[in-house]
């Protein structure tokens with residue numbers, strides 16, 4: 001087998017002769033993990049061998065089978081959906097990418113609901129080695145519940161995937177489960193209303209913490225976590241006004257509108273790929289939720305300040321800071337080298353400059369030159385419970401035990417951020433979390449142990465009242481986010 005970036009060439013001896021392609025199909029499927037559909041591909045016979053001349057990845061793949069493979073990677077191998085998509089589609093032009101993505105997001109959004117339905121329809125639990133069939137059933141249920149595809153086509157196409165997965169024995173099973181669902185849909189949906197985990201499609205521990213932290217708002221939080229969010233972009237106001245850019249989008253026939261209170265944000269409601277955005281390659285716009293954009297506006301930047309972006313990757317806020325004030329000396333740290341590369345790419349796209357440092361930011365002795373910073377932005381690691389609508393896999397990958405470790409790490413990072421901040425300087429601490437222990441409680445503890453810290457109130461339209469800082473809860477327009485602005489008092493004044 002020869003492999004180049006886009007082409008695979010198989011030369012196979014076929015014992016069955018030139019009219020028998022079944023051996024060939026088996027061979028190819030084995031090599032590509034069953035992901036290649038050879039029907040309609042450019043195959044030629046060459047001296048009783050077959051040679052494949054087509055572009056495998058640009059050619060036909062079965063979107064449902066691909067979705068099952070991706071879901072297995074996320075739910076069994078505990079990899080993030082973004083990571084799996086990046087590796088799965090890297091360098092490939094898979095035509096059905098948006099359908100595959102929609103199905104994966106959908107199953108992960110409603111996983112515990114679909115699972116509860118499947119459990120009621122299966123006579124006995126499937127074996128661990130047949131997880132692929134389990135995910136295929138969930139995929140079938142998701143399509144029947146949420147997608148605008150004719151039911152008969154959903155059942156037929158989903159059942160057919162059992163053959164691609166080489167599990168012909170499961171054909172009747174998948175068929176029976178999906179047909180039974182069609183018959184008993186109303187009863188099943190009513191039935192699962194009694195189970196919070198299934199009904200709200202969140203793990204039990206998250207429902208507990210959300211309802212404890214937000215007794216009035218938790219239902220709206222989980223409902224908003226389960227919606228498909230708009231694509232939100234940040235307009236680089238140094239390059240174009242929001243009005244002009246919005247008009248450009250509308251002229252293309254896309255549905256888009258300005259964000260209610262974030263003056264650089266536009267919500268795009270049409271199904272648009274990032275690379276289709278006019279001027280994206282030149283840094284005219286970037287993809288960033290309005291709540292994240294707000295963080296970048298809080299630093300009160302002035303020309304030539306020394307600014308630290310402590311956990312910078314992939315660089316959304318790094319870019320935003322420079323777009324507002326390009327004369328600052330910006331230092332961007334992240335401990336993940338591969339994610340830091342994304343910061344580099346993003347800065348290059350917009351022709352912006354920063355000093356990038358790959359280090360554990362909490363260990364200042366490894367990266368700090370002892371020169372204090374006028375401004376520090378700490379947008380560190382968090383549970384990401386505010387961005388579940390954009391990353392539904394968080395619900396199933398994040399464990400309750402992680403929370404305490406994250407809170408400890410945030411405390412260490414806060415301590416370092418404070419150490420390297422100049423007297424009179426400003427620190428913005430923000431998280432895309434809605435858990436109080438990472439936000440208001442974290443900062444209350446910080447203030448009680450740092451007499452030289454004072455809160456500067458954030459004056460903003462959005463968000464809910466909390467005793468310290470500002471909290472935004474997830475909604476259609478916004479990711480959930482927390483921010484606090486702290487000034488380091490001058491030592492002669494306290």
Ligand SMILES: C[S@@+](CC[C@H](N)C(=O)[O-])C[C@H]1O[C@@H](n2cnc3c(N)ncnc32)[C@H](O)[C@@H]1O
Pocket residue numbers: 292310311312313314315316317318333334335336339359360361362379380381382
């Ligand atoms: C929420 S993301 C930052 C998003 C970024 N500020 C942006 O706007 O694009 C958190 C980042 O913190 C980084 N991180 C986690 N622990 C760190 C540490 N101890 N030192 C430096 N970076 C860390 C992660 O690699 C991750 O890239």
